[in-house]
Amino acid sequence: MYKLTSKLKIFAIVLIVLGGLFTAIGFLSVPESEEAVKEMIQAEKAGHHGGGHDAAAMEDDHHAGASADHHATETNHDHAADHASTSDHGDGHAKSHEDEHAEHVYHQLVNKPWAAIYVAAFFFFMIGLGVLAFYAVQKAAQAGWSPVLFRVMEGISSYILPGGVIMFVLLLLSGLHVNHIFIWMDENVVAHDEIIQGKTGFLNVLFWLFRAGAFLVGWNLYRWNIRKFSLNQDEAKEGDIKWYKKGFKHSAAFLVFFIVTESIMSWDWIMSFDPHWFSTLFGWYVFASMFVSGITTIALVTIYLKSKGYLEFVNDSHIHDLAKFMFGVSIFWTYLWFSQFMLIWYSNIPEEVTYFVTRIEDYNLLFFGMVAINFLFPLLILMNSDFKRVNWFVVTAGLFILIGHYLDIYVMVMPATVGESWFIGFPEIGAVMLFAGIFLLYVFNTISKAPLLAKGDPYLGESKHFHY
């Protein structure tokens, strides 16, 4: 039995408190009004001898066309629709252009702390969900190596309950117009935007919240059942594998449910930040992100618990297998990232390509740096068979993978919510610390609730002697 140490508890609580504090700072540092933003911009211009980002965008000849596109979309997103009363964008009045710009930046800054919370909340939620999917795959595939890790997976996936509640509350707050990170919820925008109008059959707050609720209930139901079955199987008589069989059937059914709902969830919770944009493989792409983050977290928690002496039945080969999964799924993620990017880059259809234009122009280092972290790093570190057995190699690669996939979600969400006003500062780091604290506390608390060896599993013997 694992016991939650007071050291870990204090660490998690410190994370939560500091994270909460930073998040509060993030909310407090939002400028009070458009006037304040205008002054900020003036001050910045004076500092930089005029010409902030507008001039910079025009500097590059090759991108001139693209940046015009980008500007047009922005107009669609925010100004034109948002405030139809303001004068037309191209009417030449410098004054009104400046007003519009200040207003635009103001809205981005207001969105910033909310988007930071949203990214962090989703990131930790998706780790739990990714682990749950991995767990279901292991059960349904009757994997012989992983039963010794089932309790670790059950522990991590338990986070989908608090994480799911937090996600739903965040979605609800958006639906109640407490914040404006989802542009399609703004009735003023929809009234002037025929593209979004055409999508309101799917993108309307009630149906959207209903879907989110239904998916969360479905996922949590499976997780609750499978945990119960697993504990029941421990208690069962020798040779009675009734609960194991039940778990097998539930897992197979869950995987079908999961892949459909996960796909829709990715449209609802992430793709709808850009309601003008669509991509058919987006669901897979988000899935790959959550899968690899989940597997990495399993490896990290396993290595941690083993180093504390709680998992004496886990050997190098188990770590090796997890590292292989980290390696393989990282490359799978890259494959999907590239497939999505290359297909859109190649055909260069204006309505699709703006998605990447904003990312390449405003998030250049982050956008490509994130690919390097998520692809090159695991590729080079985890390719060697011997390195996959060295704990600190796996931990290093794992930390980079987690950071990389946080940035992945960040780059998915931020361009549509805060645009070029992004920065990784107090609200972003604070939100990550806040949810990391909740995650650690809840996950390790669940792990301490049951023996670390699921002793009823029929594949346990094989798993204990697993050797690669």
Place this chain on the structure above:
Amino acid sequence: MSTKTIHALYTDDDVLLQAVKQVRDKHYHIEEVFTPFPVHGLEKAMGIADTRLAINAFLYGIVGLCVATAMMNYIMIEDWPQNIGGKPSFSYIQNMPAFVPIMFELTVFFAAHLMVITFYMRSRLWPFKQAENPDVRTTDDHFLMEIDTHGVDVDEATQFLYDTGAVEIKLIDKDEH
């Protein structure tokens, strides 16, 4: 000079594996072991060093990547930077997404094929090669361990091998082959 070797035949892979360990403990030199299928753990028991084929493959892959990059950079960017459907051919990096499928395929192609050829060369395999099989049964259901008799008491070794479970023990003059 005539060298003699002992051929000990086994009919079970577990017995063979056990025998290999015992023979190694006794410090007899195992020349070669012939088996009809891969016996898991045999190379470890025999103390054979790990293969470096994977390292080779990695290096070949890098070569493939370089070949692809150099080729396309020369053809598409340097030699004749044509405007084809508006794709930017000003520099390699600008048009790189279009080259990635080829870069990937050539990396895999070089890594796979050159590694296979390396494997053939290192294990001396080619068409019309004279088979080196000492006993035809080793391709079907027998396992054969070949032991060097240099500085070994043959009778003692024979008795020892018999005790390890060999079903047939032969003293072979190597020059016959």
